[in-house]
Amino acid sequence: MEKSKVSFENKKFTEFAGEILLALVPENDQILHVSNFGLYVINDSNYYLNYNASQKDTGVFTHISDGTIEPDTKLEIAQYSQTDVSKISEFGLQGILYKYGLFQPVEPLNEIFSIENINFYKIQFFKKNDYFHQKALIFRTKDELADKLVAKNLTETNWSEIVTQKERVEEKVRKKSPENINLAEIDLHIEELVETHAGLSNSEILNIQLSKFKNTLESALQSETKKIVFIHGIGNGILKYELRKKLDKEYPELKYQDASFKEYGFGATMVYLK
Secondary structure, three states: OOHHHHHHHOOOEEOOOEEEEEEEEEOOOOOHHHOOEEEEEEEEEOOEEEEEEEEEOOOOEEEEEEEEEOOOEEEEEEEEOHHHHHOOOEEEEEEEEEOOOEEOOEOOEEEEEEOOOOOOOOHHHOEOOOOOOOOEEEEEOOOOHHHOEOOOOOOHHHHHHHHHHHHHHOOOOOOOOHHHOOEEEEEOOHHHHOOOOOOOOHHHHHHHHHHHHHHHHHHHHOOOOOEEEEEOOOOOOHHHHHHHHHHHHHOOOOEEEEOOHHHHOOOEEEEEOO
16 A cells, blocks of 8 residues: 555545446447447546456356556456457446545445347447547446445434544645656647647657657656656547557556546546556
8 A cells, every 4th residue: 555645645534426337439430330349447436446347248257357447537448349249248347446544435336237239330329428539338337336335324423523524624726646746747749749840741740749758658667657647639549549559569567548537538548657
């Protein structure tokens, strides 16, 4: 357990807020009949999530992925072809939600999502949403997790004391906590990297962006930085694709995922360095 997280967050009480979702996202929602699909776990909450995901395609469930997802982030955990996804009848998602310091526990997550009646060729099954720029099939948990408080025997007096303590330490202006001191942000938009990009070709712009990415990452690996967010935007998706291809090929030991959608929208990748 990181001391920085404990030393800051144990000074305030935290209640659960938000929800956990599962999503099937087509690579291209304009050509569903030939599109592959990504399976995402979305942690749209203020708690950390230790998750385990599974799928049912042969009468029993098999493991897909497990790990930890930070608050307000999403993680792609699998990819499927049109043929493969049509063989799956259900997805399972289990998880433990927690915070560092003082927090109100909630019951473990245990959900089964059926996709037996989904036609992956028809766009009407996929909806606009707050998590992806393309339409997606979003599965929501059945109950509000915030209502599943474990410590139900709190007295009215104790609850008032906790609320009072919480209100005293809340700040009106959002500040980065010590857990983010070792987080760096790099904006890869070309206008942030050169004084003018007039006359540069698309390939020249991409090379400048990738060079900045590589140099920054190499420097961060030699520092105390624990996480680095590369802001690449949405655009046509080429920069994001090339950035992640380099991570897979040249830095296979590093883990990465989409950065906070509340802070960066759809256009940033967070890389874990330590």
